[in-house]
């Protein structure tokens with residue numbers, strides 16, 4: 001449960017969608033209103049979570065089953081919620097998280113084809129009623145995003161997946177934006193940076209302008 005006013009914002013998008021820039025825009029928007037949020041990420045955000053992240057991204061574990069992958073992600077998430085997210089919200093601090101459970105629906109549910117019925121019980125177990133207050137999903141065509149990501153660094157275990165994997169993940173993200181209109185916003189991130197930033201700010205204003 002969050003103290004009055006504290007909000008939980010998550011940022012989602014395929015590789016190369018521009019999440020880092022979006023996180024910086026959110027941070028600036030909040031800073032201009034005197035709010036210094038906890039900025040964190042998944043998988044990660046705790047010592048255990050960062051260790052799990054290394055395993056998940058490591059090519060050594062290429063043969064990992066989709067079930068093991070999903071359970072590792074939720075183990076990292078349970079730790080992150082207990083150690084970082086819930087304590088911050090309870091103390092009245094805003095939390096901005098780079099990816100959260102929508103990524104599990106997209107990558108494991110869609111990409112790995114596990115289906116949402118495998119993810120939902122884990123979401124209930126680990127999160128209870130906790131859901132983000134606002135999720136900004138940055139939408140880019142798969143190939144453009146992958147090219148951007150590949151220019152930046154050597155592909156990790158997820159980035160090495162075939163395009164079809166990311167097409168399935170993108171389809172899930174887009175569908176979830178339609179089925180969760182109370183908190184999810186689809187932002188076309190394929191246009192120029194200034195326009196994307198404007199859209200992010202407009203969404204923050206619409207969601208939280210009355211609070212801050």
Ligand code: TMP
Nearest residue numbers: 042043073099100103104107108158159
């Ligand atoms: P990053 O690219 O945002 O640093 O995230 C690392 C990778 O982890 C990314 O390729 C997506 C993947 N991931 C999942 O597959 N499921 C999840 O639930 C999360 C949070 C991330």
